[in-house]
Every structure is written in structure tokens, then in C-alpha cells.
Amino acid sequence: MFKGETRSKMRPHEAADGGIARTFQNVALFRGMTTLDNLMAGRTLKMKKNFFWQLLRYGPAMAEEVEHRHRVEQIIDFLKIQNIRRTPVAQLPYGLQKRLELGRALAMEPDLLLLDEPMAGMNLEEKEDMSRFVLDVNSHFGTTIALIEHDMGVVMDLSDRVVVLDHGIKIADGTPDEVKGNQAVIDAYLGVAH
Amino acid sequence: MHVKHLALGAIVAAGFAATVMATKAEAQETIYVPLMTYRTGPFAGSGTPIANGMHDYLSMLNERDGGIGGVKLAIEECETGYDTKKGLECYEQVKGKHPVLTNPWSTGITLGLIPKASVDKIPILSMAYGLSASAVGNDFPWVFNPPATYWDGLSMIFRYIGGKEGGLDKLKGKTIGFIFFDGGYGREPIPLLEQYAKDYGFEVKLYPVPAAEMQNQSGLWLNVRRDRPAWMVMWGWGAMNPTAVKEAARINFPMDKFVSIWWGSGEDDARPAGAEAKGFTALNFSAVGANFPAIQDIVKTVVDKGKSQTPKEKVGESHYNKGVYNSVMIAESIRNAQKLTGKKIVTGEDVRRGLETMNITAARWKELGLPEFGSPLAVSCADHNGHQAAYVMQWDGAKWSKVSDWISPMKEKVTPLLDAAAADYVSKNQPWPKRTEPCDKAS
Amino acid sequence: MDMLYKIFLDPFVQMASAPDLLVQTLWEGLVSGVLYALIALGFVLIFKASGVFNFAQGIMVVFAALTLVGLHAMLRDWGVSSGTAAAYLALALTVAVMFGLAFTIERLVLRPLVNQPDIILFMATFGMTYFLIGLGELVFGGEPKLMIADDLHLPRGAIDVKMLGGFVSFQKIDIAAAAIASIMVAGLALFFQKTRIGRALRAVADSHKAALSVGISLEQIWVVVWFAAGIVALVTGIMWGARSNVSFALEVIALKALPVLILGGLTSIPGAIVGGLIIGIGEKLGEFYWGPLIGSGIESWLAYVIALLFLLFRPQGLFGERIIERI
Numbered sequence: 001m002f003k004g005e006t007r008s009k010m011r012p013h014e015a016a017d018g019g020i021a022r023t024f025q026n027v028a029l030f031r032g033m034t035t036l037d038n039l040m041a042g043r044t045l046k047m048k049k050n051f052f053w054q055l056l057r058y059g060p061a062m063a064e065e066v067e068h069r070h071r072v073e074q075i076i077d078f079l080k081i082q083n084i085r086r087t088p089v090a091q092l093p094y095g096l097q098k099r100l101e102l103g104r105a106l107a108m109e110p111d112l113l114l115l116d117e118p119m120a121g122m123n124l125e126e127k128e129d130m131s132r133f134v135l136d137v138n139s140h141f142g143t144t145i146a147l148i149e150h151d152m153g154v155v156m157d158l159s160d161r162v163v164v165l166d167h168g169i170k171i172a173d174g175t176p177d178e179v180k181g182n183q184a185v186i187d188a189y190l191g192v193a194h
Numbered sequence: 195m196h197v198k199h200l201a202l203g204a205i206v207a208a209g210f211a212a213t214v215m216a217t218k219a220e221a222q223e224t225i226y227v228p229l230m231t232y233r234t235g236p237f238a239g240s241g242t243p244i245a246n247g248m249h250d251y252l253s254m255l256n257e258r259d260g261g262i263g264g265v266k267l268a269i270e271e272c273e274t275g276y277d278t279k280k281g282l283e284c285y286e287q288v289k290g291k292h293p294v295l296t297n298p299w300s301t302g303i304t305l306g307l308i309p310k311a312s313v314d315k316i317p318i319l320s321m322a323y324g325l326s327a328s329a330v331g332n333d334f335p336w337v338f339n340p341p342a343t344y345w346d347g348l349s350m351i352f353r354y355i356g357g358k359e360g361g362l363d364k365l366k367g368k369t370i371g372f373i374f375f376d377g378g379y380g381r382e383p384i385p386l387l388e389q390y391a392k393d394y395g396f397e398v399k400l401y402p403v404p405a406a407e408m409q410n411q412s413g414l415w416l417n418v419r420r421d422r423p424a425w426m427v428m429w430g431w432g433a434m435n436p437t438a439v440k441e442a443a444r445i446n447f448p449m450d451k452f453v454s455i456w457w458g459s460g461e462d463d464a465r466p467a468g469a470e471a472k473g474f475t476a477l478n479f480s481a482v483g484a485n486f487p488a489i490q491d492i493v494k495t496v497v498d499k500g501k502s503q504t505p506k507e508k509v510g511e512s513h514y515n516k517g518v519y520n521s522v523m524i525a526e527s528i529r530n531a532q533k534l535t536g537k538k539i540v541t542g543e544d545v546r547r548g549l550e551t552m553n554i555t556a557a558r559w560k561e562l563g564l565p566e567f568g569s570p571l572a573v574s575c576a577d578h579n580g581h582q583a584a585y586v587m588q589w590d591g592a593k594w595s596k597v598s599d600w601i602s603p604m605k606e607k608v609t610p611l612l613d614a615a616a617a618d619y620v621s622k623n624q625p626w627p628k629r630t631e632p633c634d635k636a637s
Numbered sequence: 638m639d640m641l642y643k644i645f646l647d648p649f650v651q652m653a654s655a656p657d658l659l660v661q662t663l664w665e666g667l668v669s670g671v672l673y674a675l676i677a678l679g680f681v682l683i684f685k686a687s688g689v690f691n692f693a694q695g696i697m698v699v700f701a702a703l704t705l706v707g708l709h710a711m712l713r714d715w716g717v718s719s720g721t722a723a724a725y726l727a728l729a730l731t732v733a734v735m736f737g738l739a740f741t742i743e744r745l746v747l748r749p750l751v752n753q754p755d756i757i758l759f760m761a762t763f764g765m766t767y768f769l770i771g772l773g774e775l776v777f778g779g780e781p782k783l784m785i786a787d788d789l790h791l792p793r794g795a796i797d798v799k800m801l802g803g804f805v806s807f808q809k810i811d812i813a814a815a816a817i818a819s820i821m822v823a824g825l826a827l828f829f830q831k832t833r834i835g836r837a838l839r840a841v842a843d844s845h846k847a848a849l850s851v852g853i854s855l856e857q858i859w860v861v862v863w864f865a866a867g868i869v870a871l872v873t874g875i876m877w878g879a880r881s882n883v884s885f886a887l888e889v890i891a892l893k894a895l896p897v898l899i900l901g902g903l904t905s906i907p908g909a910i911v912g913g914l915i916i917g918i919g920e921k922l923g924e925f926y927w928g929p930l931i932g933s934g935i936e937s938w939l940a941y942v943i944a945l946l947f948l949l950f951r952p953q954g955l956f957g958e959r960i961i962e963r964i
Contacts (some may be wrong), residue, residue, distance in 0.1 A: 014850025027849070028842035040833075041840045043810070045852040047833045065833070108851060234770060236886035239781035404937040406892050409881045413924040413936055414664045420658055420925075433781070433886030440881060444795065446807060463783050466882040 016045060021100045021110035025148075026101040031090040034143055035081060038089055039072045042107030072107060073094045078140070079103045079123060079133065106141070113137065115147035119154055127154060134158055152189070156180065162189070216239035224268040225261070225528060225539060227252060228288040230299050233503075234578060235275035236408065237432035239462050240513060244299065246504040248515020250492045253502065257495035263532045264527055265539060276432070278302035285310070294528060294545040295319050297520060301379040304337075312627055317546040319527070322347070322456060322479065327615035329579030331550070331579055332510045334616070335631045339550045341571050341582035345611055346603035347455050348383040348427075352390060354453065354586050355425055366395040371423035373430065373438060379428045383455075386429065386611060387427075399423055405598035408434040412477070415441040423450075428454040435463035439471045442528065449473030449589075455462050456584065462511040464589040470592040479584040480519040481567045482594050484510025488563030489518065494581050512587075512594055519568060526552055530559060534634055547634050550575050569600050575633035579604055647668055648926035657803030663918060663927045668811040670917020671818045672876060673739040676890065677897040677909035678822065679869040684903045686862040687747060688755055695891025696769045697867060700738075702874025702883045705731045707777030709785050724788035735867030736860075743859045751855070770885065781884035784875060786810065791879055816875040821872055825865065829906070834861055842904065889955065896940035898946050905956040906932040912944075919943040 021042075030038050047064055076082055079099055089097060098118060105113055118134065119127045131154060137143055149155050155162060156176045164172040164185050171184040179185055229252075231245035232238060252269050261267050267468035272284035278497035279301030285296060295317045298304040304324035311318050318337045320328070326344055328337035342350075356362035372387055374380030380402070391398045399421050401414050411434075418426065426447065430438055435458045441453050454463070467474075484493065489510055496502045497509055508514060531540040531548030540548070554562075554571040569583040583600035622624045640821075652659045676694070683691045708727035717723040746761050773779075787793065792809030829835035834857075840848045841858045849855065875884070877890055897916050901908025923939045 012849035012852075016850065022850050027848035028844050030840045030847060032843050033839055037836055037839070041848070041853070044833060044837050044840075057849070095886045100883070104851060105845075155938050234774065234885060234891055236884070238779045239882070239884045239886065242780045402792070406889050406937050408886060409877065409890060410669065410893065411938070412669065413662075413921045413928075416662055416665060416921070416925050417929065419661075420655070433881060433884055435783070437881035444806070446806075466781075466783055535875045600669070 018106065019109075019111035020114065021108040021112070022114040023098075023105050023116060023118060025120055027097045027101055029089045029093070029097055029101055029104070032088065034086050034088055035070035035076075035084050035092075036072065036086060038100060038104050039075060039107045040068065042104040043068045043072065045108065050138055075103050075106050078106075078136070095122055095129070097113070098122065098126075099131065099133065102130075102137075106137065106143075109141075110143060113143050113145045115145060115149075117153055119149060127151070131158060206209075221343070223539065224230070224266045226268045226270070226288075226291050226293050227524060227568060228284075228291070228296060229269065229271045230274050230281055230284050230297055230303065232274050232276045234297070235277070238277035240432050240457065240460055241299070241462065241502075243278060243462075243508060243511055243513035244517040244520070245472045246473050246502065246508070247298070247514040247519075248508075248521045249517070250496050250502045250504055250514075251303050251488070251518045251521035252524065253496045254492040257499070257501070258491055262528050263531040263538055271479075274298075274303065275299065275413050276300050278306055282306050289314060289316070292541065293529075294540060294542050295524065295549070297321070297524070298324070300327075301382075303375070305378065308334070308337055309623065314542075315546075316542040317549055319520070319523060319549065321516070321523065325619070327612055329577060329581075329612050330616035331574065331576045332629050333626070334578060335545060335550075335575075335629045336570050337580045338573065340552070340573055340578070341519075341568065342430075342584060342603060343579055343581070343608065343612065344379075344382045344455065345386045345608040346579075346581050347477055347584065348386050348390075349604040349607055350584050350601045351427055351455070351500040353604065354475075354477075354598060356557070357598075362390075362394045365424070367397075368424040369397045369399055369421060371399045371401060371418055371421065371426045373401040373403060373418075373426060373428045375408075375429060375431050375434055376404045379431065383429060386607065389607070390613075396424075401433050403430065403438070408432065409437045411437050411441045412436060415445050415447075418442075418447065419445045424451065426452045430453065430454065430458050430463075432478075433558065434459070436466040439464055439474055440467045443467050443470035450475060453477065453586070456516070459587065459594070461511045461594070462513075469591040469603070471589050474589040475586050475597070476589075477584050477593075478512060478587055478594075479568055480515045481564075482510065482512045482587065482596075486510075486564045486567060490514075491563065491626065492518075498525045515567070518564075519635075521547075522562060522567075523552065523565065523571075524555070526554060549573065550578070551634050571576075581608065612628075638652065642928070643930055651926060655803065656801040657805050658925075660801065660805045662921050664805065664807065664811075664920035665919030666872060668815055670914035671815045672873065672913075673893050673897050673917050674822065674910045674913025675818050675869055675873050675876075676894040677901060677913055678825070678906065679873070680894055681901075681906055681909045682825075682862050682869070684865045686838055687758070687859055687904075689747075689758045689762060690755075690903070692759065693769060693889040694866065694894070696766045696773075697738075697870040698804040698874045698877070698891060699883075699885055699887045700769045700773050701731060701735060701867060701871035701924060702771045702878045702887065703777045703782070705735050705871065706782045706785055706878075706883050708734075709788065713761055720785075721790065724785050724790075727785075731871060731922040732868065735871060736864050739860050739863035739867055741864055743856055747859050748856060773885075776930070779885065781882045781886075784878035784883050786875075786879040787873070792876075803807040806917070810879050814879075817876070819871060822906075825869075826906065834858075838862060844963075846960065865872070868884065893940070896944040899941070899944040902956060908956040911912075911956075915947070916940045916943060935957070 030041060047068060076085060081099065084092060084096065089100060102118065119130055122130065134145060135158065138145055159176055162176055162179045163170060164179060166188040171188060172179045173183040200327050229248050232241035233245055249269060249271065252267050255262060256266050270289060274281040277299065277571050281298060281300055293316055296307060297319050298307055301324050304318060304320045307318055308325060308328065313576045322339065322342055323349050323398060324339050328334040329343055349422035352362060355423045359365060382588060387398055401417065403411060403414065415604055442449065449471060452474055454476040456476065456478050457476045464471045493509055495508055497504055527545050527548035528540060530551050532538060534547050535544045537544065550573060552573045556570050559565055559567050571580050575582050581603050585596055585600050587594045587596040588597045679694045680691060683689055705727055708730050709723050712723040712727055715732045717726065742765065746765065750758055750761055792807055792813055796807045796809065797804045798807065805951055829838060837853045838855055838858050838861065841855060874887065897909060897912040900915060901912025920939045924936045928935045
């Protein structure tokens with residue numbers, strides 16, 4: 001259920017159109033493009049000037065370009081990645097790539113943000129940075145965030161509500177405190193003889 | 195035809211493998227004449243007018259005379275795209291319908307069909323192309339290549355050049371360039387060319403044009419500019435010809451020193467270069483123009499009735515008339531076969547005899563409504579070619595005009611080469627069947 | 638020794654002794670190179686965006702040129718008295734037809750086959766080839782036609798410059814071809830670098846998955862690239878058609894793009910451009926100075942030799958990125 005509609009099946013760009021943005025477990029950035037271009041790509045749906053203006057790259061298309069560049073700069077400031085603006089992303093360290101992916105999703109100004117293991121493969125410091133950004137996004141932009149994560153510490157610290165799945169079956173659903181005490185969750189995590 | 199290709203495209207696009215053949219209703223009492231043609235592909239520029247000429251003359255006989263000897267001809271085209279593989283497929287398709295002869299219209303297809311002809315009893319008529327050696331009737335009873343071989347053609351070109359230079363011995367120390375389609379067809383005249391070089395003391399420069407480079411000859415013509423040949427001789431086909439003519443004009447090669455074999459004598463070969471091609475010459479064996487009673491009959495009974503794909507203004511063009519020439523030979527050989535056998539519906543075996551007794555005299559050309567359309571043409575059991583005369587014509591910037599008399603080939607140079615080549619073919623293709631077919635007296 | 642001399646010394650002696658011919662050869666190479674680059678660009682655009690090696694690129698060149706010439710003839714028949722007006726009207730209509738073609742291909746071929754293996758899409762482009770041959774013949778006829786170079790006001794004739802003890806002849810049409818192709822390549826580069834759709838296209842080329850997640854519509858991008866490839870095909874068809882004529886033989890010209898693609902890589906626009914120039918100049922020099930040693934007509938395979946020699950030293954192609962897989 002999202003915005004009063006049940007969606008069992010939808011095309012990817014309909015999802016994006018409907019205000020859902022996501023990141024990937026394995027980073028899926030546009031590796032050949034710069035940080036700036038990656039973020040601008042996130043603005044695609046917000047830019048409406050048609051093909052022929054684009055061809056001319058003049059007048060309305062130019063004005064639009066400038067406006068969106070402004071919004072992208074705000075995101076760059078927010079994520080503190082000013083110094084890598086023009087770097088091709090393939091050359092960035094892993095942690096920054098993850099952060100940039102979050103930035104690209106933010107550039108879409110989503111209502112719902114899906115984060116697929118945003119801390120996967122990160123060291124402690126990087127995880128702390130990322131956690132802070134996730135919280136800031138929530139408080140700053142009021143974006144609903146759904147994240148998938150294995151690191152229980154991170155999950156418990158960040159979340160308002162936790163759902164636990166074990167082999168695709170829901171075994172718990174509630175506040176972090178409720179879930180923490182749930183016997184099924186403890187069993188699934190620590191392992192018991194079945 | 196066009197609709198057929200479109201349908202073909204759509205079907206292939208949909209992922210089905212299908213062969214579409216528009217088979218016209220084929221009644222028992224017809225003579226089946228398949229025409230292997232190509233109106234598509236890189237060589238369509240040369241193939242389309244020839245296909246039109248062949249098709250229209252035979253259709254005219256059906257419309258005007260009700261066929262030949264009162265029997266209608268069942269004419270069917272099969273598209274080869276000048277591709278040997280597709281051509282052989284066409285042959286397999288038509289073989290079962292008892293064709294009286296085949297016209298492969300490609301040297302590659304002809305070479306593929308030569309071993310099959312005597313087995314299937316279907317004679318091959320390869321008009322001035324194919325295997326030159328097949329002129330030797332004793333070795334190739336089922337193959338005919340009138341009115342002249344490529345070696346005849348080259349010898350006629352040299353007679354012409356000799357006339358312009360004031361004697362072939364004047365070529366001593368000069369360079370002659372030979373630009374040719376890099377394939378069996380283009381390489382065919384090289385042995386004779388080299389022999390001429392030895393005999394008259396000139397140097398030969400070879401400029402091969404691979405199929406993929408037909409429209410990309412600028413590098414090659416730079417070589418010509420450096421080598422400064424006194425004459426350029428061309429053995430080209432399809433899109434190669436107009437490109438070569440344009441490139442020759444670009445390097446300011448004197449166009450009247452640029453001579454092509456008959457397959458470069460189409461309007462579409464010279465026209466793209468327009469006025470710059472002025473002076474370009476080509477050998478030809480059939481007349482150009484629509485000013486013949488028989489061709490006017492084609493216009494009246496076929497083209498004007500909408501039974502042809504030919505635009506009216508293209509009737510009578512150079513390659514179109516070669517197609518007509520080809521169909522005249524088909525018709526004459528069927529007529530001869532009917533006379534020889536007394537049958538109305540003739541078979542491939544009968545038409546082979548008809549081809550062997552073909553004799554189109556000047557009077558016969560006139561009777562056919564084609565006075566002076568070609569030089570007199572006579573084929574015999576031993577000589578399946580005829581080695582007939584051709585003439586040179588010149589592009590004046592807008593059209594071809596005849597600039598020489600009929601030139602006869604140098605038979606004394608050509609015949610030994612033909613005999614040697616035929617013997618060579620036979621020895622390389624053992625066991626090659628001995629001729630058992632009896633020889634008819636000319637009807 | 639004699640052979641070594643002929644291979645390693647004589648050509649350079651010739652270059653020095655007849656510098657006008659060297660300049661001419663380089664010029665011819667440059668012009669061919671620009672045109673090869675243009676053809677290769679058509680392949681690269683489509684491969685980058687949709688991962689399809691477009692077998693139909695060659696026939697698109699023919700189809701675009703045929704459409705232009707055919708529409709011109711039709712407009713004249715319908716009473717457009719000025720050849721120039723008819724030519725430019727036909728040009729505009731041809732651009733529209735190429736857009737329609739791109740749209741149709743996306744709807745009828747690419748969209749239904751999305752997520753199929755690449756080989757299926759490749760086969761589909763075979764089908765398109767035959768369809769376009771049939772359509773072109775049905776509408777405009779299969780016989781060769783003259784390019785309407787005069788009505789398009791493409792220049793004619795040559796400028797012969799006396800220099801270096803001889804003369805170098807610059808065909809005006811070649812100068813125009815080189816200029817137009819360069820402007821087009823520059824325009825395309827700017828478009829892809831600086832606009833939203835260009836950025837989206839690069840995004841799609843980089844990662845379909847990520848592009849979908851930010852809401853880029855693959856369908857729209859496909860239409861755009863096929864349209865761009867169609868325009869490239871049209872320009873190629875006009876330029877090459879003016880050098881000989883407009884016939885289905887032009888299709889073979891697309892083969893010239895293959896060594897360029899081997900050299901430049903299937904995904905690199907700069908690769909297509911630089912690769913085209915290297916192949917064009919390399920093969921003309923080779924044909925002119927070394928060709929006569931082995932009987933001329935070596936252009937068709939020399940291009941592949943040049944491409945393979947480069948690959949020995951740069952296996953990733955000219956501008957290809959080194960692929961390092963992380964396991």
C-alpha cells in the first residue's frame with residue numbers, strides 16, 4: 001500500500017514517477033559519469049522540457065538546466081561531497097559511492113525511499129556517517145524510508161518500526177523494543193535446533 | 195514483385211523462414227521459361243534493366259503472337275540478388291517445372307550450373323558471360339555463351355585502341371591500366387591481356403576492386419593518377435561502374451581513353467557523372483534506342499498496358515536492349531526446336547538442339563523487327579559462342595552514341611586460349627562426360 | 638634485399654619525391670575516415686543505449702537516401718516547381734520519416750523483445766533489414782537513382798591547388814562532407830554531454846538498472862538513439878550517394894565500419910571518430926604506397942590488419958576502459 005493504492009506489479013519508471021526512489025545492495029551508479037551528472041540524472045523526471053528544446057539547448061531548456069543544477073548543489077552540500085563534484089564516480093572509494101547513490105535517490109525528491117543494505121561492506125566510521133545521513137534525510141525532508149539491513153545495531157538505532165523476515169516468512173513486526181524481545185527473532189538470529 | 199519482397203521482409207522480420215515464390219498459373223500447354231533476375235542488392239543497378247528487357251520481349255511475344263508457334267510462354271522470374279547461393283536455390287526451385295533453358299545472369303551461378311546441365315538436360319544460355327571456355331561445344335554441349343566471349347571482347351577493345359593509336363605496335367613502352375571486379379568475371383580476361391602485353395611490348399597495371407569496395411575507389415584512382423596509364427580498360431559490374439566513371443573524372447583522366455566491356459555500357463553507369471563523363475566509351479553488341487518495330491510492339495502491347503515494371507522512358511536503354519537480345523535468342527532457339535522436332539511443346543533437350551542451330555542473319559534480324567540490332571549471329575555444334583562483332587559507343591554527356599563500325603574479334607588469338615581453357619576445365623573436372631549428343635544440320 | 642628496400646624504403650622515397658601525391662593521399666584518407674567514423678557512430682549510438690549490434694544500420698543508410706531522393710521526385714511530380722524547395726522539403730520529410738521509423742522500431746521490435754537475450758535482438762535487426770529493403774523497393778523502386786546533390790546545393794567540382802611541385806585536388810563535395818560530418822559529430826557530442834536526454838542516454842548506456850531506478854524511460858531513450866542513428870544514416874547516405882549513386886549497393890558501405898568498431902570499441906564515440914580517421918588514412922596510405930607490391934586492391938583487408946595491430950598493443954580498444962571484474 002502506497003498513497004492509497006496496492007501495487008503488486010509495476011514498471012520501474014512508474015514507480016519512480018510515483019515518488020519511489022531506491023538504492024542498490026551492489027552499487028549501481030553511472031560509473032562513466034561525474035558525481036554531478038549522476039545527481040542530475042536523478043532529476044530526469046523533474047525536467048519536463050521536450051526533446052526539441054533539448055536539441056537546441058537554449059531558452060527554456062537552459063533555464064531549466066540552471067534551476068535543477070541549483071537543487072543538485074543543495075544535495076551536494078547536504079551530503080558534504082563538494083570536493084568530488086567533477087570526479088568520475090568509478091574512481092571514488094566505496095563509501096562515497098554508497099553516499100552518492102543515496103544522493104541520487106534524494107535528487108528525485110521521493111516520498112518513499114527504499115534503501116537496500118545501505119551499510120553493506122562498510123567500516124564502522126562509514127556506517128556512522130551513513131546512519132546520520134539516513135536520520136537527517138528523515139527529519140530534514142520528511143521522507144519515509146524503508147531500509148533492509150543485517151546489522152542489528154544499525155536497524156535498532158534508526159528504525160521506528162521493524163519487520164523481520166526469516167526465509168521469506170514474516171516472524172515479527174513492531175517497534176524495535178518489541179522485536180528485540182521476540183523469541184522467534186532471537187532463535188532465527190542465534191540459531192536453534194529445529 | 196515489390197509486394198513480394200515486402201511480404202518477404204515482413205515474414206522474415208516476424209521470425210519465420212519462408213520462401214515466397216509467386217507462381218503464375220501454369221497450364222500444361224505452355225513452355226516454361228524461368229528468368230533468373232536480380233532487381234535487389236548491390237547489382238540491381240545493372241540487373242533491373244536487363245530483367246525488364248528479357249521479361250518484356252517474351253511478354254510481347256505472348257501478347258502479340260500468342261507465344262511461339264501458337265504455344266504461350268510461362269514466364270517466371272526468380273530473384274537471385276546476383277548471389278551464387280541464392281541463384282542455385284532458384285535453379286532447384288524451377289528444375290522440377292521442366293524449364294526449357296536457364297539464364298543464370300551471373301558468372302558464379304553459371305559455373306555452379308555447368309556440371310548440372312547435362313545431367314538435368316536443361317541447357318544454359320549465358321549471354322556473353324560465364325565460362326569463356328564453354329564456347330567449345332564438343333566439351334560443353336549443354337552450355338551456350340553467344341554472341342562473344344570476354345576474350346573476344348578484349349580483342350575488340352584492342353582493335354579499337356589500335357585504331358586510335360595508329361597501330362597496336364604504337365603501344366610499345368606505354369602503360370595500360372585494367373580495372374576489374376575482383377572475382378571470376380573480372381579476372382577472366384587477364385591471361386589474354388598479359389599475352390597482348392608481351393606481343394606488343396606495353397606494361398599492364400592491374401587495379402582490382404573487391405565487392406565491398408565498389409563505391410570506395412578513391413585510393414585506387416590515386417594509383418591510376420600516379421601510374422599515368424595511356425588507356426584504362428574496365429571489367430566492372432553494378433555499382434562499381436558509375437563510381438569508377440566518377441572517380442576517373444575526378445582525377446581528370448582523359449575519358450575518351452577509358453573503355454569498358456559491354457557490362458559497363460549502361461546509361462546508369464555513365465549518367466551519375468553526367469557531363470563529366472563525356473567521352474567515356476564502352477563496347478556493346480546490341481543497339482541502343484527504342485526505334486525498332488519489335489520494341490515499339492513491346493511499348494504498345496506490354497508497357498502501355500501496364501504489364502511491365504519498366505518506366506516507359508527506359509525502354510530502349512542500353513542494358514534493357516541487352517535483355518531483349520537475350521530473349522530474342524531464347525525465342526529463336528525455341529522456334530528452331532519446334533521446327534526440328536515438329537512438336538509444339540518442346541523440352542530442354544529439344545531447345546539444346548535449337549540453340550545449336552541458331553542462325554540470326556541480317557535478314558532474320560529484320561524479319562524479327564530488329565534491323566541491325568546486332569551483328570549476324572550463328573552458333574554451331576563446335577562453336578557455342580559465335581565470336582560475333584561488337585561496336586564502340588561513346589557517352590556524350592547525356593546519352594550513348596555509336597562511334598565505330600562493327601569490330602570483329604581477333605579469332606586467331608582467342609581460339610587457342612579457348613581450346614586450352616576447355617581442355618584444362620575438362621582435366622580438372624574428371625570424369626567429365628564425353629559428348630554423345632548428335633549434331634543437327636542447321637534448320 | 639630488393640623486397641626489403643621496396644617495403645621499408647621505397648615508399649618513403651616516393652613520399653618525399655612526390656609530396657603533392659602524399660598530401661592528396663592523406664586528404665583522401667581523411668575524407669574517407671570522416672565518413673567511416675560517421676557510419677561507425679551509427680552503430681555505437683545504438684549499441685551503447687540498447688546493447689544491440691544493429692545489423693540494419695547499412696540498410697538504414699540506403700533507406701534514408703532512397704527516401705530523400707524518392708520524396709524529391711514525388712514532390713516534383715506533384716507540382717513543386719522549384720528543385721531547391723522540393724529538395725529541402727524532402728529533406729525535412731525524410732527526417733520525419735526517420736523519426737517515424739525509430740518510433741516504430743521501438744514499438745514493434747524493441748519493446749516486445751525487451752529482456753530477451755542480445756542474440757534475439759540481433760536477429761530481429763536482420764528481419765528489419767529485409768523489411769526495409771522491401772519497403773524501400775515497394776515505395777521507391779529498386780533501380781539506382783541520382784543523389785539530388787545540385788538541388789541540395791551541395792558544391793560540385795574541385796579546387797586544384799598548385800603546391801609542392803604538383804597539384805592537389807580538393808573535391809568541393811569532399812570538403813563539404815568533412816565539414817558536415819565534423820559539425821554533426823560535435824553537435825552529437827554536445828547533445829550527449831550537456832542535455833537531460835543526453836545525460837539520460839549515457840545513464841542508460843552505463844547501467845539499465847540504475848537508469849530505471851531514477852525514472853529514466855528506456856523506451857524514450859531508444860526512440861531518441863534510433864532517431865539519432867537514422868539522422869547519421871541520412872547524412873552518410875547523402876554524402877556517399879553523391880560520390881556514386883543511390884542504390885542498394887550502398888548497404889555494403891556499412892561493412893567499412895567493422896574494422897573501425899574493432900579499433901574504437903563498440904561503446905566509445907571518440908573511439909568511432911579516431912578509429913575512423915586511423916582506418917581511413919591508414920588504408921589509403923597502405924593502398925597507395927604498399928598496395929602495388931602485392932597487386933593492389935588491398936584496402937578491404939588492410940583495414941582489419943590495422944585494427945588488429947592496434948589491438949595487440951591496446952586490447953581494450955582505443956578508448957575502452959579496462960574491465961576489472963570484482964569477484
